[in-house]
Amino acid sequence: MLGSGLIQGLAVTAKNFVKSFHDPARLVTVEYPEQKTKLPENYRNFPFLVYDGDQAIDGLRCVACKICEAECPPQCIYIIPDRDEKGRPTKKPKVFDLDISVCMSCQICVEVCPFDAIKMDQHFEIATAERFNALLLHREDLAKSDAYFHTLHPTEAAQVDAVLAEAKRRTEAKARPAAPAAVPATPTAPAAPAAKPPEPPPPAV
Amino acid sequence: METLAQIHERLAARFPAATLTLVPNPAPPAQASLLLDAAHAREIAVFLRDDPALRLDYCSNVTGVDWPEKEIVETTRSVQIDPAGGPPRTIEQKTKRLQPGCLEVVYHLYSMALKHGPVIIRLRTGNRSDQITLPSLTPVWRSCEFQEREIFDLFGIVFTDHPDLRRLLMWDEFTAHPMRKDYVEPDDYEWEPTPHDDVLAKAKAHYPAPAAKAE
Amino acid sequence: MGPHHPSTHGVFRMMVTLDGETVVKLKPVFGYLHRNHEKIGENTTYLASMPYTDRLDYFCSMTNNWAYALAVEQLAGLPVPERAEYLRVILAELTRLLNHTCLAGFLLQDTGASGTPLMYAFREREKILDLFESLSGSRMMCNYQRFGGCRIDATPEWLAAARQLVNGYNAFLDEYEELITGNEILMARTQNVGVLSPALAVNAGITGPMLRASGVDYDLRKVDGYGYYPRFEFRIPLGDHGDTYDRYMVRMLEMRESIGILRQALDRIPEGPVMDPKAKIRGFKPKPGEHYGRIEGPKGEIGFYLISDGTANPYRYRVRPPSLINLTILEDLCLGHTLADAVIILGSIDIVLGEVDR
Numbered sequence: 001m002l003g004s005g006l007i008q009g010l011a012v013t014a015k016n017f018v019k020s021f022h023d024p025a026r027l028v029t030v031e032y033p034e035q036k037t038k039l040p041e042n043y044r045n046f047p048f049l050v051y052d053g054d055q056a057i058d059g060l061r062c063v064a065c066k067i068c069e070a071e072c073p074p075q076c077i078y079i080i081p082d083r084d085e086k087g088r089p090t091k092k093p094k095v096f097d098l099d100i101s102v103c104m105s106c107q108i109c110v111e112v113c114p115f116d117a118i119k120m121d122q123h124f125e126i127a128t129a130e131r132f133n134a135l136l137l138h139r140e141d142l143a144k145s146d147a148y149f150h151t152l153h154p155t156e157a158a159q160v161d162a163v164l165a166e167a168k169r170r171t172e173a174k175a176r177p178a179a180p181a182a183v184p185a186t187p188t189a190p191a192a193p194a195a196k197p198p199e200p201p202p203p204a205v
Numbered sequence: 206m207e208t209l210a211q212i213h214e215r216l217a218a219r220f221p222a223a224t225l226t227l228v229p230n231p232a233p234p235a236q237a238s239l240l241l242d243a244a245h246a247r248e249i250a251v252f253l254r255d256d257p258a259l260r261l262d263y264c265s266n267v268t269g270v271d272w273p274e275k276e277i278v279e280t281t282r283s284v285q286i287d288p289a290g291g292p293p294r295t296i297e298q299k300t301k302r303l304q305p306g307c308l309e310v311v312y313h314l315y316s317m318a319l320k321h322g323p324v325i326i327r328l329r330t331g332n333r334s335d336q337i338t339l340p341s342l343t344p345v346w347r348s349c350e351f352q353e354r355e356i357f358d359l360f361g362i363v364f365t366d367h368p369d370l371r372r373l374l375m376w377d378e379f380t381a382h383p384m385r386k387d388y389v390e391p392d393d394y395e396w397e398p399t400p401h402d403d404v405l406a407k408a409k410a411h412y413p414a415p416a417a418k419a420e
Numbered sequence: 421m422g423p424h425h426p427s428t429h430g431v432f433r434m435m436v437t438l439d440g441e442t443v444v445k446l447k448p449v450f451g452y453l454h455r456n457h458e459k460i461g462e463n464t465t466y467l468a469s470m471p472y473t474d475r476l477d478y479f480c481s482m483t484n485n486w487a488y489a490l491a492v493e494q495l496a497g498l499p500v501p502e503r504a505e506y507l508r509v510i511l512a513e514l515t516r517l518l519n520h521t522c523l524a525g526f527l528l529q530d531t532g533a534s535g536t537p538l539m540y541a542f543r544e545r546e547k548i549l550d551l552f553e554s555l556s557g558s559r560m561m562c563n564y565q566r567f568g569g570c571r572i573d574a575t576p577e578w579l580a581a582a583r584q585l586v587n588g589y590n591a592f593l594d595e596y597e598e599l600i601t602g603n604e605i606l607m608a609r610t611q612n613v614g615v616l617s618p619a620l621a622v623n624a625g626i627t628g629p630m631l632r633a634s635g636v637d638y639d640l641r642k643v644d645g646y647g648y649y650p651r652f653e654f655r656i657p658l659g660d661h662g663d664t665y666d667r668y669m670v671r672m673l674e675m676r677e678s679i680g681i682l683r684q685a686l687d688r689i690p691e692g693p694v695m696d697p698k699a700k701i702r703g704f705k706p707k708p709g710e711h712y713g714r715i716e717g718p719k720g721e722i723g724f725y726l727i728s729d730g731t732a733n734p735y736r737y738r739v740r741p742p743s744l745i746n747l748t749i750l751e752d753l754c755l756g757h758t759l760a761d762a763v764i765i766l767g768s769i770d771i772v773l774g775e776v777d778r
Contacts (some may be wrong), residue, residue, distance in 0.1 A: 005604050008602060043553060104475075105558060232495050234494050234711055236711055264625055268740075317638045346625065347623045349625075350624075351747070352745070373451065374451040
């Protein structure tokens with residue numbers, strides 16, 4: 001019969017309409033600012049820098065090796081290594097800028113970092129009224145504690161801790177016992193960046 | 206399917222006037238290719254498409270490659286025995302050779318009827334400045350139409366007998382060919398400040414003091 | 421029409437000459453989204469091009485990733501672990517479901533079935549995107565495949581969620597087909613509109629569901645047998661008439677086959693690593709050579725042609741965009757039809773401008 005397909009289709013819409021009143025599977029929208037969905041653990045948007053201990057800048061794991069700067073596909077990272085008064089590199093970034101208006105959240109900086117110093121954040125409410133400077137994050141904005149990293153990505157953080165602890169154990173076993181750790185370690189992350197670069201983490205982290 | 210060497214032999218027998226060169230490929234899958242001369246390319250393409258054993262009816266991918274001229278320094282070492290009885294000396298001789306540049310078009314052909322492939326054919330222009338004409342294979346495979354337009358646009362190869370040779374992606378007034386290796390982008394293309402100050406510096410150089418601009 | 425017109429699926433312009441309402445000439449105009457993806461690829465490392473491939477066809481980032489990873493793996497001769505191959509098949513078929521579901525929604529939106537079919541399609545799409553998000557961290561820009569495997573392993577919970585989605589998908593397709601497939605208005609609008617003959621389809625290099633709607637049996641999953649596809653049983657749906665309705669139906673049938681592949685893959689996925697232990701993340705430099713690697717994307721054959729000169733950057737990085745090449749015959753399909761038909765013919769070709777313009 002001509003029109004039977006039409007009626008059949010309308011029946012489907014009617015069924016959905018009625019069911020949407022009591023079947024939660026048919027109500028798929030989330031009223032966003034009031035309700036929020038739980039973000040999956042793997043969710044990523046922009047990178048941040050992990051620091052150990054209490055001092056945000058002094059405890060940065062970043063050693064300013066510039067690997068992420070070189071590998072970043074859209075070239076949004078800008079690093080100037082710090083130097084002490086004698087001009088020797090202190091293995092700390094003096095400037096670590098990240099332009100999140102350029103960043104494309106690809107996570108390659110996280111994958112290439114041999115020190116587990118840069119990780120992906122999950123904070124997505126970053127709208128600003130100013131387009132350039134407010135979206136250019138500096139060292140101070142990027143530094144977040146290791147505990148924060150643990151709350152965001154518990155699985156990944158546990159793997160990172162294991163890798164760092166292993167690297168520390170290996171360097172301690174090999175090197176002189178007097179090799180001082182520059183930074184006090186927190187209980188969650190026992191490893192400060194060792195003087196010798198640890199083995200890169202397994203790529204599937 | 207026949208190997209490319211067999212196809213090469215058959216083509217050489219069928220088109221004795223054409224120059225055919227087998228281009229080897231050192232990568233593990235070894236997709237070797239066949240370099241055709243521009244004068245016979247159209248006939249050979251028709252043959253490849255219609256030959257019952259090949260029936261390469263589907264031209265999948267057409268692309269250009271830019272090979273700028275390159276100075277090759279060859280080092281030859283020769284051992285010279287000292288006539289006075291001293292230790293033999295090694296003499297290094299460096300010869301410089303200018304490898305002429307060219308633009309190249311690569312066609313990846315498959316057969317949908319016989320489900321085999323790829324057979325890769327290449328065409329090369331004489332140089333990169335004035336001898337940049339190649340025969341279009343769009344009359345043979347319609348799928349080349351947009352891809353050859355794209356190559357014309359981005360590499361600047363002129364295809365003769367193309368039904369509609371206009372720029373595909375860049376605008377019509379654009380004069381350069383961005384995919385060439387020596388293309389330098391104008392300094393006003395990207396002016397958003399980034400932490401890398403070179404873009405900002407370029408932008409500032411292009412727009413000196415916008416406030417002072419006369420209305 | 422265009423570049424800013426809802427029917428053009430992006431910034432795409434068609435210069436249409438009309439006689440009354442009949443199309444007598446149609447020239448597509450490209451380039452509004454052109455960013456010279458290939459040049460960017462030549463100026464960055466092999467790995468750094470991977471996130472850019474997400475942005476080609478932003479519906480199918482997983483298959484784009486796979487195509488690129490496959491081309492590089494073949495170029496460099498890298499092995500891929502078994503579990504990673506299974507994951508790739510699962511993700512590629514999920515992408516196919518995602519793409520075809522969206523296409524059905526968009527196509528019906530173009531015919532004037534405003535809202536409902538698109539919203540139903542998007543409801544299911546969200547579920548697949550949620551899966552992608554929980555696995556790769558991003559809904560659309562997955563950036564998931566790596567040379568020699570996949571970035572992150574899928575947890576058992578993720579596989580269970582995927583299985584649940586797959587089990588429910590047939591019910592969705594049933595509902596969707598009940599909603600629209602038998603609809604008389606849809607049939608009147610799409611049957612015998614934009615008929616593509618098999619000979620022209622082959623000659624013009626049309627690939628994907630569009631080619632198979634014209635009755636040409638050519639699916640790279642069968643022909644090339646890349647990945648682990650030879651291990652799965654599935655059929656290739658073919659159309660008879662090559663019209664817009666066939667193009668729609670072929671996609672609906674392909675989704676059913678994809679569900680079959682997904683079920684087999686989810687049942688058989690082995691334990692093991694997802695990344696080849698010898699694969700390098702940093703400092704990846706393949707030996708000199710060139711290679712063209714291709715897979716069957718949801719829109720057609722997506723291939724990457726790479727020339728390596730032994731450095732960290734590819735010497736030549738070329739994408740074979742299925743959307744662009746499928747547009748070759750747009751004018752042929754639209755001639756003699758009305759302008760409103762041109763809109764649904766364009767919709768049935770299934771283009772994404774990120775890939776057309778690159």
